[in-house]
Amino acid sequence: MSTLIAAAQMQSSGIAEENLAKAEAAIRIAAARGAKLIVFPEIFMTGFPPADLKAELVRKASQPLDGPFVRGLSAAARQAGLWVISGMLETAEADAKAYNTTVVLNAQGELVTFYRKTHLFDAFGFKESDAFATGDKLFEPLETPFGRMGLFVCYELRFPEVARYQAERGVDFFIMPSGWVNGSMKEVHWRHLIVARAIENTAYMITSDQTGDKYLGRSLLVDPMGVVLAEGSEGEDLIYADINLERVAEVRGKVPSVAHRRSELYR
Template identity: 40%
Template sequence: MGDLLTVALAQVQGRPDPAENLETARNRVEEAARRGASLVVFPEMFMALPGKDRSPALLARESDSFLDGMAGLARRVGLTVVFGLWEPSDDPERAYNTAAVVGPDGTLRGRYRKVHLFDALNVQESETMTPGNAPPEIFLHRGVPIGLAICYDLRFPELFRHLAFRGAELMIVPSAWYQGILKEDHWLTLLRARAIENTVYTAGCNLTGGAFCGRSAVFDPFGVPIASAGEGEELLVGQISRRRVAQVRRRLPTLAHGRRDLFRDE
């Protein structure tokens, strides 16, 4: 296996119809394959954008069929796909906000349920969503250890440190990051900071259109921007190098220098 891993971020508009989003996925996954990617990422809430008559709990009733559709697509094209999914929770009025990972064989390789709900800036996710109760796990793709976070998680560095100490070399962040005063600056600054402080790649895939700002981006372990998008729909492609991670960690061994005897990482 070569050193370079090509990752595609599908910056798309949020739409309310899961069937329409499956068609968007088909087009973007096929394009990602043509451009040499083996892993393609879709934003948070990609399954369906909620609304007044489309609560997450209602949308979650279609989670199995949407997951099956994405699995069939991943298997047909032969790529690993990461995407936002609504899942039923024990509360019939609220759903889990999930990032799912489907492998090129169509099997579910990973699942992370968002633990930090965005109850801020006049948004109350906890009214319609149930928080996850477990930290994200590492999944392997072509030998690269990858961690997942979702949107608002980006403001909680301990989650990323948790993943870094467990070997992650790439952090994928599906998001529905809102527009607003300084919000785009926060998004890009935090993606870059999480990369620098953990000497990992970070790849943030955001929704665009409506209230969302786009600006998907990939930063390398030294904080160098290697790919970035504007505010429109776009398939962004970047390359991940394990050799680059090792090189930066030799030059800047912050993970090795961490005083875990004094500061617990969980």
Template identity: 40%
Template sequence: MDVRLVQLAAGIDPAENRELVDARLGALDPGAQLVVLPEATMTDFGPTDLDLGRFAEPLDGPFVELLAGHARRLGSTIVAGTFEPSGDDLPFNTLVVVGPSGELTATYRKIHLYDSFGYRESDRLTAGELTPVTVEVADRTIGLMTCYDLRFPELGRLLVDAGADTFVIPAAWVAGEGKLHHWRTLLAARAIENTVNVVATAQGGRRYTGHSLVLDPSGSIVVEAAEGDETLSATLDPAEPGRTRATNPSLANRRIAPRGART
């Protein structure tokens, strides 16, 4: 599976962000089966007192419509981060998955809100249901996470038990002391412990770490961005997770049964 990671720095004006996304996706040639943009691509989080509900769009809104047009042109599945009305005061932090036909094929509403490092995302957003989300792309089973979800290995286990052989993780990983180390280390840990490929696209710019990454199922870095705007390319071998699991059968060797499994 050929993948593209589009690292960018979004602002808080949805129209300007659509122009940015239109330009970045418009620069891509057809051929990739999967294109991944960061968390909060539709609108950045902005200042901590910014009402994100003002910017939330329905799943048939202009941002998803823009993605759909590019998905059809490219023949690709596109994953990107939005804010979606929840029916409550606080919107969802949502990943949308748009297939090559332009149809919305899946959504994932972020489960773990970033109440950490002195910040409370739960004051601004509504958490999604505790249900792992997978989607089929080019004979791969993609498991979806968003940013802070990365710090919760149990979600990775639920995804791999649902059949995922690849994790796709859009993020807006806030910069700070030790944060890039955490980012790389946790991505590698999720790859190694679950023997999956990891495709992680982060926002860049001054506020965020950047360093979008693709990792193989042994946790080795295939390709990595720097801090600024960048588009990465990688090819994932569909047989690689199986080869890695044959050498390192840690999933098969588990003695604590997956949740819901018979013992």
């Protein structure tokens, strides 16, 4: 069974209403193309430059899970009849900060689940933890009409344990919303790590990156053997690829590496 997936590689403004309008338009286009799931970048709701990573600004821009941004995505998902995944800033009730959260909405517009980023980007001179509250649990794989889905966010690509935790629980494809900031060697790391996560877990990798002056773009959709099925440029675009559970089974038949792990030796 093949399913067309769309990665919405887009640039966010600092205004949630503007970004919601862009998302609604992209959802309509993707649905008309026949996509069944669309993925938006990390913190697409309000994307802002890393230089503005201040707790008070993040908190002020945040919304609850039942706020206008998620409600708008819900209505668009329901009208178009496709699944929608997007990054947002979620208000943290017991903290002066906000969560870097990814929401998952089904084709009926229901909020199926959400994930709060657990590994914050305190690297390359940035300190995301100054502005964001930290999630306290990894994403639990989710059954969808297209296969079993895993999910992690941007910097978490650098932690193979995050993907492997989910792979051990059965994953056919991973979703990775990102705001991968430009920098020396960053593009090399981006591409190699995405392909590596697909190969070592024999699962699809579906990534959607922010674009603009500070971000890389170059979203990748990679199959379980590490074949790049589609790649974005540096600009805004909708990128499409099919995922196929028969391909997952075929690759795992050739390379059953996840099943061959001897975890008792290295845990």
